[in-house]
Amino acid sequence: MAAQKLLLLPGDGIGPEVMGEVRRVLAAIEAKGLLSFEIDEDLVGGCAYDAHGKAISDEAVAKAHAADAVLLGAVGGPKWDGVPYEHRPEAGLLRLRKDLELFANLRPAICYPALADSSALKRELVDGLDIVIVRELTGGVYFGEPKEITDLPNGQKRAVDTQVYETYEIERIAKVAFELARVRGNRVTSAEKRNVMKSGLLWNQVVTATHKSGYEDVKLDHMLADALGMQLVRAPKQFDVIVTDNLFGDILSDVASMLTGSLGMLPSASLGAEDASGRRKALYEPVHGSAPDIAGQGVANPLAMIASLAMALKYSLGKPEIADTLDRAIAGVLADGLRTGDIWTEGSTRVGTAEMGQAVVAKFEQLLAA
The missing domain is CATH 3.40.718.10 (Isopropylmalate Dehydrogenase)
Structure with a gap:
């Protein structure tokens, strides 16, 4: 061996x-x-x-x-x-x-059955919970440039972090989510902020196109990331696979952690x-x-x-x-x-x-x- x-x-x-x-x-x-x-x-x-x-x-x-x-x-x-x-x-x-x-x-x-009462939510909301958050990990605001703090002439400072995504980065993470969903509940929810962010608009467009390119057997929903955070604590068992970018994935996965008890x-x-x-x-x-x-x-x-x-x-x-x-x-x-x-x-x-x-x-x- x-x-x-x-x-x-x-x-x-x-x-x-x-x-x-x-x-x-x-x-x-x-x-x-x-x-x-x-x-x-x-x-x-x-x-x-x-x-x-x-x-x-x-x-x-x-x-x-x-x-x-x-x-x-x-x-x-x-x-x-x-x-x-x-x-x-x-x-x-x-x-x-x-x-x-x-x-x-x-x-x-x-949420393991033995820990359902340890969750921050009521047992009936989390008992049997089994979701996966698929987070894009090497792009987005954590790696985008410029990333800096600069001094301004008026004595103030300006901090800049840059949210950057290219088509291929969104396509490959979407494919992971769709393929994972096929061996689970066959549902993907894509989360972004297309209403206020150009990167969110591109994310939505590329995930939709990827879905149409060979994954139409998987049910796809789109949800604004802030609304999804609310739904995670209102009715978390509605989700199967959630796919999202680096920043929102970081936040939403920590929200999901408290559904499980620890x-x-x-x-x-x-x-x-x-x-x-x-x-x-x-x-x-x-x-x-x-x-x-x-x-x-x-x-x-x-x-x-x-x-x-x-x-x-x-x-x-x-x-x-x-x-x-x-x-x-x-x-x-x-x-x-x-x-x-x-x-x-x-x-x-x-x-x-x-x-x-x-x-x-x-x-x-x-x-x-x-």
Whole structure:
């Protein structure tokens, strides 16, 4: 069995703690003879700045290019608030996305039945929720130029960020959304602000044209991004796949996270284009941040990091059946009443990071043996 090459980038804050539980799951997968791994590790974020003076080294980026999949924990924290803008911890993540051409960010928002009462919304609105936000990741206002703060003659300052999209960028992310919808509920909702933004008008036009070019079997709706945000908290189960740009995808996926009960529950996948062999460059990470206030205490929720590994098994390592078993193990542990502090409710059992990881591995092994 050829070894799968993984690059682990634990990062800052709770990143190393939740990545430790991924290592535990990887060891269990290997022990069962399901896959073999060649694992490397490097620095990203604030810890990389401390070591190298920048948020990710060229050597780490080269390792990412060579890997079958990259798993990243979290970056950032107040310790690095004063570093130069171009070297802030998040710059390491942005460089990985840009250099690996990871243009499609998939953010599932799944409400496990055991956590429906932990959602910010009523149970009936979220029980059974299963949506995916497909976010364009390498264009838009985060990367557009000019991006600057300039001094004006009158003593004022002017800040400029530029929202830029070209046709091909919108076409390829729309295709990802349509193809994903075909194996789900067959519905796509495209979100933009065509009423006030030229980039939104082009987005709407290109998504519509792409739909007509071979995806008319998929139901397509268009919705203004602000209205979609309102609908996410009014009736979220009306959605299946949501496709949107970089900025709105960032905002809407965080809104969706609170429907599930906790940011600590949400994984993500950032995918590049398929090569001739059908492989994609890919980066997998939890949606949550580095949570420096609880770092080192052993109380962080590792489930989003483990679920990100499940996405890697599905999209990069060619093992959807193992991914499904791992997802069922997470659901089973939650059904058993185990909770880290962020999702704890009266009557459930509070556990720490390592205990949760151990429980997922035990449930995973139990399901494999069934």
